[in-house]
Amino acid sequence: MEIHVGDRIRMKKQHPCGSREWDVLREGADFRLKCVGCGHQIMIARKLMERNVREVLAGGAGSEKG
Numbered sequence: 001m002e003i004h005v006g007d008r009i010r011m012k013k014q015h016p017c018g019s020r021e022w023d024v025l026r027e028g029a030d031f032r033l034k035c036v037g038c039g040h041q042i043m044i045a046r047k048l049m050e051r052n053v054r055e056v057l058a059g060g061a062g063s064e065k066g
């Protein structure tokens with residue numbers, strides 16, 4: 001699964017604020033994600049995140065969807 005800075009991802013688990021969508025702020029061995037609903041930021045290991053991602057939504061740059 002390819003996930004990059006600027007992408008928006010949808011997780012399987014819902015954040016307490018009610019949103020499932022996160023913006024990717026930093027990529028690497030650990031990813032930094034920001035909750036779209038409440039702005040809360042987390043650090044999460046790549047493997048753990050990949051297990052929890054349901055889908056990658058259209059990012060800002062480089063999206064070929066459509």
Ligand SMILES: [Zn+2]
Nearest residue numbers: 015017035038
């Ligand atoms: Zn939230």
